[in-house]
Amino acid sequence: xxxxxxxxxxxxxxxxxxVTLSCSPISGHRxxxxxxxxxxxxxxxxxxxFSETQRNKGNFPGRFSGRQxxxxxxxMNVSTLELGDSALYLCASSPETDTQYFGPGTRLTVL
Amino acid sequence: xxxxxxxxxxxxxxxxDSAVIKCTYxxxxxxxxxxxxxxLGKGPQLIIDIRSNVGxxxxxxIAVTLNKTAKHFSLHITETQPEDSAVxxxxxxxxxxxxxxxxxxxLTVIP
Numbered sequence: 001x002x003x004x005x006x007x008x009x010x011x012x013x014x015x016x017x018x019v020t021l022s023c024s025p026i027s028g029h030r031x032x033x034x035x036x037x038x039x040x041x042x043x044x045x046x047x048x049x050f051s052e053t054q055r056n057k058g059n060f061p062g063r064f065s066g067r068q069x070x071x072x073x074x075x076m077n078v079s080t081l082e083l084g085d086s087a088l089y090l091c092a093s094s095p096e097t098d099t100q101y102f103g104p105g106t107r108l109t110v111l
Numbered sequence: 112x113x114x115x116x117x118x119x120x121x122x123x124x125x126x127x128d129s130a131v132i133k134c135t136y137x138x139x140x141x142x143x144x145x146x147x148x149x150x151l152g153k154g155p156q157l158i159i160d161i162r163s164n165v166g167x168x169x170x171x172x173i174a175v176t177l178n179k180t181a182k183h184f185s186l187h188i189t190e191t192q193p194e195d196s197a198v199x200x201x202x203x204x205x206x207x208x209x210x211x212x213x214x215x216x217x218l219t220v221i222p
Contacts, residue, residue, distance in 0.1 A: 004154075033210070043155075043200065043212040056209045090154055098143040098206055102154035 001026055004093050004103030012109045018079040021106045025072050025093030031055075032074040033100060034066060037088040049074055078108075086110045113138040115203050117213025124191050125221050132216045134201035135183040141203040141211075144177060144184045149198045149215075158199075159186070191220045 005024045013019050025032050033056075034046040045058035049068035066076040072093075078085055086109050092100040114137040124130050136144075142163040147155035161168045161175045161184065168175050172191075177184040188195055201213040 042214045045209045045211070048209060055207075058209065098204060099145070099157065099160065100210065101157060102147070104152075104154045 004091055004101055006089075006091050006103040006106050008106060009104065010107045010109075012111065013081050014111050015081055015083060017081050018077060019081060019108060020075055020077045021089055021091075021108075023074045023076075023091030023093075023103060025074070025091075026095075026101055029093035029095050029101075030072055031094040032068055032072065033092045033094070034074070034076050035090040035092065036060075037090055037105070038086075043090070046076065081110045083110050113141060113203055113205075113211040115201060115211045115213045117201050117216060119216060120214065121217045121219075123219045123221060126191060126193060128191055130186075130188045130191055130195070130218055130220075132186045132199055132201070132218075133183060134185070134203075134213050135181075136203040136211075137182065138203070138205065139179075139182065140205045142206055143204045144175070145202050145210075146173075146175060146186050147200045147202070149200065151197075155200060188218075191218075193220050193222050196220045 007022045031050045033048040036044045048056040052068045063079045068074045088105045090105045092102045094100045117134045145160035148158045149155040159173050159175050161177050172189045174187040198215045198217050200215050202210045204210045
């Protein structure tokens with residue numbers, strides 16, 4: 001089975017721009033979670049989607065949003081980028097159980 | 112919400128020795144405890160997990176123990192090899208809810 005894929009792998013943006021990241025879960029997995037990973041804050045939960053509905057949400061500002069499509073693929077969007085948004089954004093997919101499988105991440109750099 | 116603490120933050124061992132990483136959690140409702148290994152430039156990889164109805168689980172050189180009363184769980188790696196060098200994360204969750212991650216342990220295995 002193919003693993004979780006994320007595109008793009010690397011992205012450079014400037015402050016004030018917006019960005020959309022994409023995640024394709026493992027086939028058959030209906031849950032997709034997004035995390036932000038930074039050296040200072042570690043792995044922080046952004047949100048989780050299950051069957052196209054946001055099921056859980058972390059403590060991030062409204063500039064961070066997401067959605068899930070009927071084929072379980074998910075996108076997250078960050079508007080009005082700030083320097084502090086520079087991070088590795090990880091997507092994890094999960095079947096009906098708790099187990100989460102991570103993708104390789106998208107490295108976002110905000111200049 | 113849940114708070115997961117992980118120790119130590121860095122760990123160096125000689126090849127062949129054992130390594131132990133410990134985590135504590137605060138929410139007694141947490142019932143799922145995975146461990147992830149993250150190598151440079153990659154996403155976290157699930158290496159072992161344990162549920163609250165089990166006290167210990169082993170997979171070859173890796174074992175996890177859970178003490179629900181004390182709210183702590185530990186990762187044990189025996190006969191360490193250089194390829195075990197990576198950052199290890201523990202996590203805790205309540206079924207259907209978000210994961211809370213520890214801050215990571217950078218393990219170095221010295222040949």
